[in-house]
Amino acid sequence: MIAKMIRNILWAPWRLEYVTKADKVTGCIFCEKPAQQNDRENLILYRFKTGFVIMNAFPYNNGHLMVVPYRHKPRLSDLTEEELRDLIMATQTCEKVLTEQMHPHGFNIGLNLGRCAGAGIDDHLHIHIVPRWDGDTSFLPVLSATKVLPELLSQTYEKLLIPLQRLMAEGSLGPPERDKD
Ligand SMILES: [Zn+2]
Known part of the structure; x- marks a missing residue:
């Protein structure tokens, strides 16, 4: 729903490459990218205990981030309380950093669960954070x-x-206390 809504509003021609490739890709980028330990190239901005923040390589808008749990699960009902808390706290922090650094006028933030709802990767849940400007x-x-x-x-x-x-x-x-020094 959200993806469809954004797609209708924003003209994002570079997404064509993604859309045309999407059905040919095997494996799960949300499992593979964090496993590669190549965060800069993979556009991973931050890792926390249960998940990570990654930039969308085919964004709907500049600054389009995604918050993703490490576990390959499709639905909110599959996640633990800790994962849910971490995801929403990370989403809040993404909203803060985008506000500070990019000064958007608003956001589209949300989940597409299932391909019929617009999810490009429908079996590994992720929260979209898309900054919007007038x-x-x-x-x-x-x-x-x-x-x-x-x-x-x-x-x-x-x-x-x-x-x-x-x-x-x-x-x-x-980071855990022991890593702060
Ligand atoms: Zn996955």
């Missing part, structure tokens, strides 16, 4: 999308990385 229907189309997007993604990654780590460290998803 008039952002015209955002990015001026760029030659597929060439500029990787550069834009890495700029946004660098912009968010340290502030997100700082905000996470201040909250309940900060």
Whole structure:
């Protein structure tokens, strides 16, 4: 629902590559990427005990983040209380860091559960956080999308990385005490 709604509002031509590839991809990127220990290239911004924050490589808008549990589960009812708490706390921190760093006017935040509801990856739950700006229907189309997007993604990654780590460290998803020194 949310994905469909956003798709109707934002013109995101670079998503065509994703949409055309989506049915051919095997495996689960939300399991594979954190296992690779190559966070910068994989656009993983932060890891906490039960999950991680990753940038969407085919974003609906600049700053499109996703909060994902490590466990490969499709539904909220499959998750533990700890996972649910961590996911929503991480989502709150993403909202804060995007607000601080990118000054959006609003957000689309939500879950698509099941392919019929618009989920691209429908068997590993993830929360979308999409910042919105007034008039952002015209955002990015001026760029030659597929060439500029990787550069834009890495700029946004660098912009968010340290502030997100700082905000996470201040909250309940900060690194364990033994890692702070
Ligand atoms: Zn998975």
